């Protein structure tokens with residue numbers, strides 16, 4: 001069955017939201033807080049180890065109920081079911097979208113179970129040192145060769161969960177710029193390095209170029225037969241892998257119902273699994289599955305991904321905000337924004353609707369950001385006093401993983417004070433002069449989590465995955481294809497064949 005296809009701007013709720021926007025646009029959030037002392041309690045979602053405070057948004061109860069009406073009118077409930085049931089909702093590629101099936105241990109597909117068992121066996125062997133290189137030495141370094149979804153997700157998670165690492169050194173090579181390969185190889189010993197080539201298609205130019213360059217480097221001191229001890233492939237394209245020289249026992253599957261940017265939960269995450277061990281990897285999956293259940297079953301008014309998505313639509317389509325910032329307050333989430341940039345912008349950067357008609361309203365937001373507190377000393381000036389309205393997601397953790405208590409207190413104080421400053425500005429205060437005037441009234445969400453565990457990270461990532469889906473449904477676009485990246489690839493190949 002196909003996804004519903006409703007132009008959101010033709011719905012009743014959209015028209016009501018438009019009228020409502022002109023009421024809200026002039027209102028300062030500080031007045032809304034004064035008028036409604038229950039605002040913080042009402043606009044707060046508490047779920048397991050997550051607290052999501054969305055009270056600092058330019059909304060009232062009416063805004064939320066109109067946005068919820070919009071979700072109903074565009075058929076969101078039905079769309080969620082179609083996705084989870086495995087309908088081919090990625091219509092333009094004739095594929096189902098089932099990354100959620102990769103983490104559903106209650107009714108796991110046999111092939112997914114089998115792949116996870118293989119990941120467990122392989123990662124255990126590498127971690128315990130029973131996987132030996134061609135001279136009999138254990139593996140010390142793993143290199144993931146892949147780009148886009150075949151790098152950004154695993155790299156983000158491996159770095160985010162570094163605390164749970166076991167000492168194996170993990171490297172990621174993506175760019176076709178030879179500097180990336182050359183600099184990484186300088187640090188490596190052929191005898192103790194395992195290369196994981198990750199490419200769903202096994203034809204991606206950057207990945208195959210890097211893989212061949214690395215194979216040649218490896219063969220300078222090893223033989224063709226040694227490849228099986230040092231090269232693994234994750235792909236759907238088995239025959240090309242065998243041609244590359246990789247043993248069929250070292251091939252890990254991925255399926256066409258898993259999109260590249262949603263694939264970190266599959267064998268694409270093998271580098272992560274080796275870095276943190278299988279048990280932690282499984283926890284990551286379980287955390288994501290818990291969020292899947294919340295998303296699928298919870299009432300929309302209490303549903304974290306749905307509420308976050310609706311707020312983002314509110315700013316994008318009514319306030320004409322072009323961008324949104326994401327600021328995680330932990331160095332461990334340094335790679336979270338680049339990962340989300342692909343997930344969000346490759347999914348929702350579309351201008352044709354699900355009927356094939358050109359769109360005359362805004363779709364995918366531009367996402368940017370960096371870790372706090374660093375970001376405060378870089379671009380926060382623009383957030384506080386610039387002319388653009390940039391909604392912000394602040395992500396923070398109650399407990400740190402380290403023992404430096406004082407530092408964590410300072411970090412948390414920064415985390416809370418920034419959203420407060422964006423809200424308040426110099427409201428009802430006399431700014432010393434016009435240059436020190438802050439209007440405030442700048443929206444933000446705070447996602448406050450107990451601590452950065454594999455499980456909580458899984459849930460956090462799943463929140464954003466589902467937020468992407470909800471927005472795509474509202475904007476009436478296909479979120480799971482990426483035809484827009486093809487033309488550039490074709491022109492590159494034309495240039496190369498002409499040169």
Ligand code: F6P
Nearest residue numbers: 148149150199200201204260485
């Ligand atoms: O060019 C975009 C893209 O197709 C992404 O969607 C994907 O994650 C990336 O390329 C890598 O593709 P592959 O895993 O097939 O090498």
